Amino acid sequence: MHWIRRFIFFHNKRHPDTMAEPEVQAFLNHLAIERQVSASTQTIALNAIVFLYDAVLEKPLGHMQGLKRVQRRQRLPVVLSVDEVKATFNSMNGTCLLMAQLIYGAGLRVNECLSMRVKDVDFNAKTLNVRDGKGGKDRTTLLPAQLLEPLQQHLLKVAQLHATDLARGGGYAEMPGGLFRKYPSASRSLGWQFLFPSTLLRRWGQGQQLVRWHMADTTIQRAFKQALIQAGIHKHASIHTLRHSFATHLLSSGTDIRTIQLLLGHRNLQTTMIYTHVIEVTKSVTSPFDRL
Structure with missing residues (x-):
């Protein structure tokens, strides 16, 4: 719930049903580059949003080629x-x-x-x-x-x-x-x-x-x-x-x-x-x- 809310607010309260891979990728890259979160935090956010699209909206996300994953130290x-x-x-x-x-x-x-x-x-x-x-x-x-x-x-x-x-x-x-x-x-x-x-x-x-x-x-x-x-x-x-x-x-x-x-x-x-x-x-x- 926390990360889904963060995702929605990041895109100015747009409904997730109107968004897809580009918006998800932009949010996760924002966490990695600007917020400088840890690898585990980015993974938790990714899993939350994947669950939203897969289990709730029933619109599974496709591959995000431009996703910048935080390297685990x-x-x-x-x-x-x-x-x-x-x-x-x-x-x-x-x-x-x-x-x-x-x-x-x-x-x-x-x-x-x-x-x-x-x-x-x-x-x-x-x-x-x-x-x-x-x-x-x-x-x-x-x-x-x-x-x-x-x-x-x-x-x-x-x-x-x-x-x-x-x-x-x-x-x-x-x-x-x-x-x-x-x-x-x-x-x-x-x-x-x-x-x-x-x-x-x-x-x-x-x-x-x-x-x-x-x-x-x-x-x-x-x-x-x-x-x-x-x-x-x-x-x-x-x-x-x-x-x-x-x-x-x-x-x-x-x-x-x-x-x-x-x-x-x-x-x-x-x-x-x-x-x-x-x-x-x-x-x-x-x-x-x-x-x-």
């Missing part, structure tokens, strides 16, 4: 050193610290950490089961040995919170797909509760059950940004940087690239290979200036 990920990771963790506390340690220690995406359930933690095998990750894939990754005790202590608090919710008539957790209809009682079990629950209860579903969702991603993002400032780290880093650091530090310690690919859940090995470039540009090389 290959950027190296920002990586924190081991000392910088330690300094950042030393500036954090509580649940946000545990989440950050888990993201770094297991190579999780932020949403994978937030959406993890109690049942996904296997203390005996020292593994975490990531459900419905990017691309809808499941995978198993590491559970750091040093986090076993802190995570067990955290789960005691989660269990106490869940018991309180049950006593108040709540205790439900959101269930994916149609699982709630199939296993309604499972939604109130401890295993299905989020590992990092929200502080608030909300209504959910047709029955308007009181459910406790997971913590908001902004909570951990703000805490991590504040920790970077307190640690005096000036890199353009985010909480996702911990996942990049996980991969880079494993590669530096000799872990093979295929294992790292599996732990990160990358479909294509080429995606994981970018961390080899990070190693190449950060490894110890003596400048010729230092030999003068």
Whole structure:
């Protein structure tokens, strides 16, 4: 809706039915040349307009020979050193610290950490089961040995919170797909509760059950940004940087690239290979200036 509106306003509110390939091409070239948008932004705008003409107006667009596509830039990920990771963790506390340690220690995406359930933690095998990750894939990754005790202590608090919710008539957790209809009682079990629950209860579903969702991603993002400032780290880093650091530090310690690919859940090995470039540009090389 956003990009269709932008397209219509760009052409002085002409109806899309009166326009075709030249007008679409002019708008997309305007985004690339004058607005200097990224490749992904131009692609989103293109897909929106193609959908408009194909599915709504039923007038599929033809080939646009003069379309200037923005070239996607290959950027190296920002990586924190081991000392910088330690300094950042030393500036954090509580649940946000545990989440950050888990993201770094297991190579999780932020949403994978937030959406993890109690049942996904296997203390005996020292593994975490990531459900419905990017691309809808499941995978198993590491559970750091040093986090076993802190995570067990955290789960005691989660269990106490869940018991309180049950006593108040709540205790439900959101269930994916149609699982709630199939296993309604499972939604109130401890295993299905989020590992990092929200502080608030909300209504959910047709029955308007009181459910406790997971913590908001902004909570951990703000805490991590504040920790970077307190640690005096000036890199353009985010909480996702911990996942990049996980991969880079494993590669530096000799872990093979295929294992790292599996732990990160990358479909294509080429995606994981970018961390080899990070190693190449950060490894110890003596400048010729230092030999003068």
